[in-house]
Amino acid sequence: MVESNPDGAAKDGSILSDYDLNTPISTDQGGLRSNLPGYGDAHFSLFLRKVFIKALGYTDESLSKPIIGIINTFSSFNPCHAQVPQLIEATKRGILSAGGLPMEFPTISIHESFANPTSMYLRNLMSMDTEEMVRAQPVDAVVMIGGCDKTVPAQLMGGISANKPFLPLITGPMMPGSVKGVRVGACTDCRNNWAKFRAGELDIEDIMDVNEELAPTAGTCGVMGTASTMACVAAGLGLVDLRAGATSPAVSSARLRVAETTGRQAVKMLEDAEAFRPQRLLAYENFVNAIVVLQAIGGSTNAVVHLLALANRHPAVRGRVTLRTFDDVGAATPLLVDLKPSGDGYMTDFHRAGGMLALMHALRPLLHLGARTFTGEPLGAVLDAAPFAPFAYSRRVVRPLADPLYARSSLAVLYGNLAPRGAVIKASASKDRRLLCHRGRACVFRDSRDLSARVDAEDLGVAPDSVLVLQGVGPVGHPGMPEAGLVPIPRKLARRGVADMLRLSDGRMSGTAGGTIVLHVAPEAADPASVLGVVRDGDFISCDVPRRRLHLEVDDAEIARRIELRRQETATAAAALPGRRDVWEARKTTRGYRGLYERHVNQADEGCDFDFLTADGPANT
Template identity: 45%
Template sequence: MTTEKTPDTLRSSRWFAPDDLRSFGHRSRMMQLGYAEEDFRGKPVIGILNTWSELNSCHGHFPERVQDVKRGVLAAGGFPVEMPALSVDESFTKPTSMLYRNMLAMETEEMIRSHPLDGVVLMGGCDKTTPGLVMGAVTAGVPMIFLPAGPMLRGHYKGRILGSGSDGWKYWDERRAGNVSDEEWLGIQGGIARSVGTCMTMGTASTMTAIADAMGLTLPGASSIPAADSGHKRMGSACGRRIVEMVWEDLTPEKIITAAAVRNAAIVAMATGCSTNAVVHLIAMARRAGVALTLDDLDTLGRVTPLIANVRPSGKDYLMEDFYYAGGLLALMKQIEERLDTSVTGVTGKPLSEALATAEVYNDDVIRALSNPVYHQGSLALLRGNLCPDGAVIKPAACDPKFHVHEGPALVFDSYPEMKAAIDDEDLDVTSDTVLVLRNAGPKGGPGMPEWGMLPIPKALIRRGYRDMLRISDARMSGTSYGACVLHVAPESFVGGPLALLKTGDIVRMDLPNRSLNMLVDEAELARRRAAWSPPEQRFQRGWGYMFSQHVTQADKGCDFDYLERGFGKAAGEPDIF
């Protein structure tokens, strides 16, 4: 280990070392907590930012895991302090946890900046906690390591293996069709999520922890370990030991999150069958680190990166537990090693090539070879056209190929309640060619860009055996979702994007091979509609929602706040009043 720091140059020493009145107060308050001066002075103080709550089932094991991290920090000669952070749970937060991702990022940044922390362990995993924690810690700039929550165990019901989220959507359609009884529905409900941990499909949680892993922000391969596995405990302790070493080495985020590391993460995301939400979060994380990642960059990589993780929902057969036992993320990265920059160094301080040297695939149906992919291209595709001049996103491998080129009449809904009321009307005037459209559900319109983009199939079509149709929105969808869903339409309709001008009955055409999405309406008519359009009333008049609405960027820019992006202005820097 190369040592760049000394006890006197530790950041925490500014709080604890001087012989003055304020440092006397700092040391006194630590003694008030029961610590002797030798416990904390001259040692790396490690903040453990814990996004646990009793309403976040994904993080139900974090109180125990904190103790594992502390054990590792103490073993390495550091001083651990747990600091609760906003949980941003996915299941219960309304209207969407995405409304609070930036709040977590701000809280993380300010907690680090304002406290005597030399390094941090970021404990997250549930969808928005990974990007929120990383975005804030990157801006704060102290050594950091991400501890992924890990996926839950496989779901089970009557001999069937269930995948959280994905099978929920599947069986809900069957229940709406009258094919699932009350007893079966209760059994599925109890069997689909049977341990702590994040969704065990390749949803947003596993996508984002894999991205953090591939970017070098976790211990190599840590994202694959199931939450309930004893290896997860050992990984927690190892995170504690390693962050202390990183402080002495002064291994800060800007030395890890380079353009090459971001590109590696994007390639890995495509190969895993990543959630569409990866687009918004990866762009935001990259921009915080000063890497100018764009939708076009992601589409370019998606065109040439085969999907090789046979994990639901893009894959057909397996779940994250199977992925782990097949070799995990390092094995997948080994399969695409020639496409990655293996000279990059992550939190270990060692090149990626070293971590991949011993990686091995143990089941080549779960983690496929490049010659036998699940899908010939990557997970995501970017569309542009007069409906989405700044882009829209679709997951080609997760939808019926017959919709890859599709033309049909639009059925437009202006709100989620309007859509929900209509969708179960068995007399709804809809065919399998109809294009369902939901608008006013973007970053400002949702508010917060909720996961409403996987619009339910109308009951009138479910009764006739249909399970997919083309759907378009400026919303997001759950990473566990599937289907012919076009998402993240930008600019959003709420701010006057072209989606606001679409009318029921207009013909919409999607050409996925040519990456286009258009409404077949002439420019003169669109100009008339644009002149007649008036902006809706703002969703919030005060508080966090008002701040969010005033400053959130559009989906193609990552939905960060404009004033938090690099280059907006000079940061406050380190506290200088002690």
């Protein structure tokens, strides 16, 4: 006999068992029974949970369905996520149509232009927020909505660590604007036009006109910057639909259909939830595929840091994906996608040319086709079921393997006494390819404040063949490893028409930027043993990208002497001015999140994650 419930739901056995004190609560059934708070009485915990969720008007029938969490990262400070409310509604449609119960909850939201000191400083915090909210709440699977540069990697990091079935839902790129009949878009054209303004080629009215059109719609930057790169990388990992999931514009109906489909798929994953736990779904081969995609799209150098962090969160992949993996994959992978900053197009062009589906078919000989995807099928089967015939326009934007935009190694990894743990350069974005094999005298800036104060000084000791060196912008040194690596061309040289110089730092560069720029030098300058930290004006530096070499032409004995002298000067300064310590020492007693960050962040070659968040956890020291 089935009793009737006043709210119209049937009190079947599963619902009644929640109140049967002689029957243990079975948390492996999922739904509301999972992740119960610790009151010491599981039945009471479930009873209390139902009391409060019913305050929102839910029936027992609804609450008996599998629960799909939807992470809401909307923020008035995040125009990349302006469409999140519409995406949530579309995702809910998909979940409900597949028999699930959508439950929306927030996490922090990060935007590049609104986060001080830098968005990277908050990436790990967002990953912790994501992981803990997914772990803590009664969700069977999760749709994670994100788009802006650090949000997608933070969600992927947290999702892998929480190890519940999840799917990323990308917010999508913005549309390009137009200035005097010329297409422009954030943020490669932000930087190009600002450089022209600094050089005196644009006046104040011109730059104000450009400012109005660079971001004409909601969405992420419309070039192959970090946001677009991470969307494509997520597809390369096998977590995003190849047709439109990575490339359809934020303001398009296609993006809403992606959201609805994602909601349905999140419920479908629960047919075999164990198989779709990310630590089981994703394997080493998925990460290699993602790196192939990164190289083929001429993606952001930031993605190197993010993918290393992701790999180190995965117990079966940690230690297998290293900086050398990126270089090895790059040596066999050409740049195929003609988008700024390495090419000329925008994300709308890529989408119209077939997007990731077109690219993955072009890359097929280089991919691990057995890697599983979010559908449960191997990549090869997904491609077989979705053939793509390139057309003339498609071939202009997504080049065939035989006719690449750049032959190989769009992203290269350099080593030498300046970067014993590695450094990264986006060779395909070099504006003057002669600088990829260059020797010049160093012009050194101690930190970003020193750079701002002196870079445009008329008496700055710099020439067109100088190497601009920026110290003190690494993970600990700033903190947060800001996108300061695009050291501006000194104005007195810009006025002479100098458009590119060899620049190097321990910081990062926006994925939307171009130039001959060496980044992520590890260990960073703030490390007391860092060679980068003791480079001086006038030192010769040689960079040889074909030979993967970055070298300070100072003998080992002199380098050792400078490192010891630096140590003594730091100790003397601290003694003379109590309370004044260098950042490497001061971090031991710094309070709050900043102290947590500075004490536990890894170097760039390990992904700038916190040591205690990696799959192995912190070392016992």
